[in-house]
Each structure stands twice: as structure tokens, then as C-alpha cells.
Amino acid sequence: AAAEKGGFSSFMDKEIHDQPHAVGDTLLGRTDADGRLVLDDLRIDEAVLRTVDKIIVVACGTAAYSGHVAKYAIEHWCRIPVEVELAHEFRYRDPIVDEKTLVVAVTQSGETMDTLMAVRHAREQGAKVISIVNTHGSTIPRESDAVLYTHAGPEIAVASTKAFLSQITAAYLLGLYLAQLRGNKFPDEIREILDDLREMPRKIQTVIERGEYVSAVARSMKDATSVLFLGRHVGFPVALEGALKLKELAYIHAEGFAAGELKHGPIALIDEGQPVFVVVPSPRGRDSLHSKVVSNIQEIRARGARTLVIAEDGDDAVLPYADEIFWIPQSPTLMSPLLAVVPLQIFAMALATAKGLDVDQPRNLAKSVTVE
Ligand code: G6P
Known part of the structure; x- marks a missing residue:
């Protein structure tokens, strides 16, 4: 097993270090000689994809947070409304789904029963389903109309890391593909965004190389009993994912909030010494979000x-x-989750390790949950 970990202390540590490749490999081979996006595994009639008037992402856990991130990008690029729904809530609320609905199921394992049941329900209602999946030969892609594989490689640690980054990447490719198909963006604009994406593996590597400082801070906080996470725009789902990693691995209370919601309640939680992570938007972004955060x-x-x-x-x-302060390289706002989440993964891993916990096999959790 030590050999499989490639010299890392845990599978999670290895998989965090795999992330530049997970993103890079997910981007590979997606364009033709003219630089136009071609998604080979996407066997849905283009005419159908042109008429889609709503997208619903269904997923669980970390995969659902990748959907939250993708919502910001897809709505911005394609002007199609995107809902993100926990797969186990989806079919029980009598969702409004028809032939013009595109359901995107995101799953690392391809076996999550809650997500599979949502896929089946969506197809019964006449929706087309595209799954974004990491594991070849799994059930959910077989039951979908089309599949877009993430190329993260096998993920062994129960807490998801590289699958999350590759899911965001694949969902962005899908968004750009729809924008190309539906004429929402000029080819040049799409090429520019793809170039931005291709810069990300190198920047993710930089964040990983700065990880020792994050780990040292985490070790100094091993007695923390509660940590809060704030973010805004795409930083909001990053905050949710940071909190999830800490719950899963370190067994302490952790909660993510939208920073704008602070004044509507969560600020009452703040007292002396309460640790709070804040994911700050780029100062170069629009909408003055930076100064608000x-x-x-x-x-x-x-x-x-x-x-x-x-x-x-x-x-x-x-x-x-x-x-x-945990510094991350500059990037366009929509790309920033691929960087900002990395210190939060490293933090959770280091804090759990400092508490003597097994980061690959947290208590009570399974890598893939095949019961409803
Ligand atoms: C389990 C795992 C989580 C994962 C979720 C969804 O709960 O412990 O890490 O995010 O399932 O898994 P999937 O394979 O569908 O992405």
C-alpha cells in the first residue's frame, strides 16, 4: 500500500498532489484542429441541446458543490437557468422536468444510489441526462443519455479532492460547449476561456507548493472545536466544501456561509477567538464584491x-x-475555485493528521454510498 501512495503519507495527500494532472488531463483532447470544442462522449442530438431551456445539476456531497460552482459559469456563459439539487431531494419534490430540461448528474464513483435514482426519475419525465463521471464502466453513465468523463484517475481517499477539481473542469467544458453550440459566445471568446483553464494546472501546483504553511497553521489549531467558512459568488460553494472537508476528516463542527448572509444571522456566532476562513474574491473582479468581503x-x-x-x-x-493569509495566484474569477479550495483541503488533512486521525478512512463514511 505504501508503494501505491507513491511516497505520500496518505492517499489523500497523494490525490491533492495529483490535482494539477487531474485538471490537465480532463482538458486534454477536447478541441479539434480549429480549436473548437468537441466532446466525443456527448451523444445527444445537437438540435436537442439547442432547445434546452433549463439545466438541473443533481449530485451529492462534494460533487454537488462542484455543481454549485458550475452554475455560476454556465449561467454566465450560456444564459440558461441552472438549478443545483441534492440528488436525494430531487425526485421527492415533484420537480418540473420535461423534454427541454437537461439534467447533469455529477458523480465520482458513478454508483451513488441517490444520484442514480435522480437520473432515472429525470429520464422518465423525458429529460436528457448527461453524467459527469470519473469511474469508467460504472452504472450512472450506462443509464445516462451521454457521459463526459473526468480524467482524475482512481480516487481512493474517502474525502474527495481531485475529483472535485476535475468535476468543475468538466462542467465548465460542458458549459463552453453549450455556449459554442448555441452561439452565446464567439469562437475567440471560447478559446480565451479555454486558455485560462489550461493555465490552471500550473497555478494549482503553486498553491500545493505553498501547502506547508497551511499545514503549520492547521497543526497549531488542533484543539479547535468549531471553524466557520465564508465566501461569496463562486467562493460560496468553496466555503461549503472547505467546511465539509473539515467535518469529514477532523470531526469538528464546521459550517460554510455566503458572506453576504453574515449580517442576517451567522455573525451572532462570532466571539473571541472563533476561527473563520474567508475566501476573498479577486480585487480585479467586477461588482465590488471584493470590497464587500x-x-x-x-x-x-x-x-x-x-x-x-x-x-x-x-x-x-x-x-x-x-x-x-493563504495566498493563491491571480486568476479569472470563475477559475478561482480551482485554487481557493486547495488550502482548505490541505488544512483539513493537516488538522486531522495532527489529531491522530486516519484521513483516508474517516469514521462512519463510505467512498461510495450505494444505498438510498
Ligand atoms: C460519499 C462520499 C463523498 C462523495 C459523495 C458523492 O458520501 O463520502 O466524498 O462526495 O459520496 O459521491 P459520488 O461518487 O457520487 O461523487
């Missing part, structure tokens, strides 16, 4: 929070309010 950091720090800030290289605005 910086104000949030200021507000919680004034109430005693210990602020653990994830910010872009060069973002000096966070310096006065951050107790710890």
Missing part, C-alpha cells in the same frame, strides 16, 4: 474572530484584517 473580514475581526484569509497574490487590502 473585505468589510466582512473587518466586521468579524472587530468582534474577536481569528481570520484565516484566502486571497489573491498582491491583494494588499486584506493585510490589516488577516491573522493568517
